[in-house]
Amino acid sequence: MTARLRSSALLFLVASLAGCGETVIPPTDCQPEKTRCSGACVDLQVDPSHCGSCDRACAEGQSCERGKCSGCQDECEAGRVRCADGAAALQTCLAGEDRCLTWSAAEPCGSNERCEDGACIPGCQDECPESGARECSGAGVRECGEHDEDACLEWSTVTDCPARHTCVEGACVAVCEDECPGLGARECVGEGTRVCGEHDEDECLEWSAVTACGERERCDPQTATCRPLCGDHCDPFSIVLLPDTQYYTSKQADNPSNTYYKQMQWILDHRDDYGIRFVIHLGDVTNNNTVAQWAIADKAHAMLDAAGMSYSMAPGNHDYLNDGVFSRGGTRFGDYFGPERFAGKPWYGGSMDANNLNNYTYFEVGPYRFMVLSLEYSPRKQTLCWAESLIASHPDHRVVIATHCYLTRGGGYSTGCPDGDYNVPGADGGTVWRELARRHSNVFLVVSGHIGDSEYVLAQGNNGNFVHQMLVDYQFEVPCSASSAGACNDHCRSSGYTGNGWLRRLVFSPADEKVFASTTSVEAGNTAVFPGGEPTLFCSPLNAQGQSPYGADPQGPDHQFSFDYALTDPVFYQRDDAGLLGFNDLTVNSAGAGNQLVPRVALSPDGAFTVVWQDNSSSADGDGNHDIMVRGFAPGGCERFDDLVVNPTTSGHQKSPSIGADDNGNFVVAWADDRDGNGVFQIYARGFNADGTQRFAERAVNSVAAGQQLNPRVAMAPDGRFVVAWEDDQDNDGNFQIYLRGFNPDGTQRFADLQVNTNSAGQHLAPSLATDSQARVVVAWQDDSDANDSYQIHGRGFAADGGQWLARFTVNSVSAGQQRKPSVGMDALGGFAVAWEDDADNNGKSQVMVRGFKPDGTERFADLAVSSPDAGEQLAVSLSMRPSGDFVVAWADDADGNGSHQLRARGFSSAGAQRFAERTINRDADGQQLAPDAALNDAGNLVFAWEDDMDGNNGFQILAKGLETSEL
Known part of the structure; x- marks a missing residue:
């Protein structure tokens, strides 16, 4: 018997004997069916004062029958002990005030005890310090609490930490954080690209190192991949510079063999394979400003009109001749190439005045937008002012200036444009540069003819931009039908010079960020013009008379060259006259x-x-x-x-x-x-x-x-x-x-x-x-x-x-x-x-x-x-x-x-x-x-x-x- 059980029995015995005096008389002198209680022998089966046991009195109005008080119901058997309060206390079966047996109030078991089978016995042991405490276990965390039927504290099962987390002091914390949005995501950084992924020992996502794009590549923000700087517009394209045609109109017959017509046909024949987008005439369309000469020029350019080829025209000094006297107002230029000819053409912008001596045209190749300004011979100041305002109103265009007289031999600026013989006050080459070209950041190219030579000069404008300047004029080339080029030693500026069909093609290569100058003769293969039909330049060291402004080989650097020009650089506009108001x-x-x-x-x-x-x-x-x-x-x-x-x-x-x-x-x-x-x-x-x-x-x-x-x-x-x-x-x-x-x-x-x-x-x-x-x-x-x-x-x-x-x-x-x-x-x-x-x-x-x-x-x-x-x-x-x-x-x-x-x-x-x-x-x-x-x-x-x-x-x-x- 446990100590707890023994204690309960003693209490019951004491309660049972209460009121019986200090001496308990053994019930040995009463009849067998009776029991001595309080000095008297009583029948416990029927005595209401001792019903069922001594001194158990029935309540008023109750009787004792068969040892029980009639009128109440016992809840339990006398002396019975049971567990209560979730096995944390004991209850004993005792007689209540109505003399019926009932359960006593719960008596808690002791600390660290529990009730089992009606007795307080030693209880469970807490496994953890306090409810709610947390600790790390392996790769997870567990929590202290009552997690089973007993009242003791124990650890919960381990909850694993999420991926890329670990347990630190009872809490799951991230081992690392993702630096980028998702596996495989890409982005541009500077001039390169990087990729999102697991690039180190942890499991988090991070950006890779930047992979630099190539020299002529950029990171496309749409795809975050390195692509050529030119993107979807990398194909090369060309423009053609058409130098002085004056002798084709004045010295050659008006028939299909005329070199002017051949030049137009060559342009159309190669339009697709060379990507020719525009043709720029450099002036001196005619030699004497006669109706017959203009008629040839008219028909030649009608070939371009019919094919939808865009082009620009500029007058030269010879287009000003009128009865042997030079006069700007006497030219027939406007009669044949006036604004009316170009009306309705989407690439024609307009002109300064009714005769179209100063006009502007456009061409576009993908995102590359160009404006060509064709200016009169020796432009007047008001012309330069008009051109300035026009350039300023087109800040998103790349500007080409074409004027007949600009550069001279050796690459200097021509000083002879406003020659007294021409009676034309206006600008020389240096004036056009100082008062127009160098002031505007979007001017990148100036082209001219007039002087028999081929020159290329790079200059820097007032805004830090580079301006490419070019002289192209082969008008003094004379046909030579000799058997060898060496025999053509007097075929420059001698009788019969016309130009021999030479023209200049400028090839823009967006991918290379370059422009390639290519000089070609449309008379190639014509043995009446070149020995064996092989194009050769005779105003060269071949000429015994000393007129040799350039090399004889058309593949030489005077005629085939390149210069840097990044079409992919955005156009920016700024005007700066450097404070010079001359x-x-x-x-x-x-x-x-x-x-x-x-x-x-x-x-x-x-x-x-x-x-x-x-x-x-x-x-x-x-x-x-x-x-x-x-x-x-x-x-x-x-x-x-x-x-x-x-x-x-x-x-x-x-x-x-x-x-x-x-x-x-x-x-x-x-x-x-x-x-x-x-x-x-x-x-x-x-x-x-x-x-x-x-x-x-x-x-x-x-x-x-x-x-x-x-x-x-x-x-x-x-x-x-x-x-x-x-x-x-x-x-x-x-x-x-x-x-x-x-x-x-x-x-x-x-x-x-x-x-x-x-x-x-x-x-x-x-x-x-x-x-x-x-x-x-x-x-x-x-x-x-x-x-x-x-x-x-x-x-x-x-x-x-x-x-x-x-x-x-x-x-x-x-x-x-x-x-x-x-x-x-x-x-x-x-x-x-x-x-x-x-x-x-x-x-x-x-x-x-x-x-x-x-x-x-x-x-x-x-x-x-x-x-x-x-x-x-x-x-x-x-x-x-x-x-x-x-x-x-x-x-x-x-x-x-x-x-x-x-x-x-x-x-x-x-x-x-x-x-x-x-x-x-x-x-x-x-x-x-x-x-x-x-x-x-x-x-x-x-x-x-x-x-x-x-x-x-x-x-x-x-x-x-x-x-x-x-x-x-």
């Missing part, structure tokens, strides 16, 4: 008819400039009557506003214009006006904003209308205040005085008319004036006060309100001879210089002199000779001074005394030291160049304007040229 030989007047005379130019601080001149291109006001015209230009020479008539009343005659501008580009024009045609002139002025719109209306300058008022000059201060000086003979005595009047920027009077010269006797002519930053003015004029027909240069200074600032003074130190037509310039602080025509020795040939003055009128530097003492004369002096005091003097120079003048200029510091040497400004020396005017700003921009009759027809045009003093 320009060459700009024709200022738009209308070329009649005479354009007396130009005057005003220059703003930013380089914008305005030119005014007298013009008789219109016959509406009568023959010989001029109007005053003005035109504005942006820095660099492109148009700011078009020609406009300054004088609102166009009847009669207007002449002698003058112009002044403020620091914002606003300007005033003054002129002499005889609107009623009576021969009597008044001085008028009109104000304009920088964009050419009116600032104030025309107004009379001279207050007294009597007599003659001539030769006005206007000067404007930086803030817009201006003054006008003029010759005035209001008393009609034939002697002119110099008058001056001051105005506010809006044209209202600042001070009234005043006489500048203090001595009224004699003649006072040719006023010139300049202002400083305070609107003070110095006036200089030629003066013959003593009426001896010998002029001196006088000057006088005035304050902004018209009061005297400097008393009258004589400019020239040497009074002998004649001093005429002064020109004055002034710096910002009032220092000034005066230049003039000087004939001190009275030989009738003037030289140019200049003298400098301080603001107080004292000498800054003495008289010095500006022009060289040549045999001829120097006339029409113009001086312009920048605010810092440096200045430029220009003049018309007939140094050789042949009666033809050139425009010359020389630069000086404020102290009179030379800044740049005397130089010729006009490029075409033919004919006359007269009446120069110069304008210089503080940035060093320098603009000249002059009358030019280069063709000697006595019809003058107004030309202008811009220079940077830093380039002089």
